[in-house]
Amino acid sequence: MKIKIRKLGNFDKELGLPEYKTPGSAGMDVKSCLDKPLVIRPGERVCVPTGLSFEFPEHMEMQVRPRSGLSLKSDLMVCNSPGTVDSDYRGELMVIIGNFGNRPYTIEHGTRIAQIVFCPVLRVELEDAQDLSKTTREGGGFGSTGSK
DSSP states (O other): OOOEEEEOTTOOTTTOOOBOSSTTOSSEEEEOOOSSOEEEOTTOEEEEEOSEEEEOOTTEEEEEEOOHHHHHHSSEEETTSSEEEOTTOOSOOEEEEEEOSSSOEEEOTTOEEEEEEEEEOOOOOOOOOSOOOOOSSTTOOSSTTOOO
């Protein structure tokens, strides 16, 4: 399947387009597109530009997810993970990143900051109901099935 991608403003060819890094990769890495390094202070959340916008079919969403390496090796997290980009959005892909550590962290131009995954979306019709079918779990959640 082909997805349209548009390079914006200060996007430069050195950034390259998002790509799968291995044949088994589910996500494509996206990079920061910055005029100057971006310092994220402890406790701060920022929108990091990618210099890209997308067009994809209505029956899909683009999910923005953390890169495991960035999350493990730094105190940075993609805050609304997974973030959903709707099929009718044509603006720049911005990644919300928070610094959950106790020291400032600098993102340079071209840093791989997140990954994107394209997923199918089902449109449903909600039906008002007085009762729902019974299950063995019922309302149990948040660890109700145990930890082992």
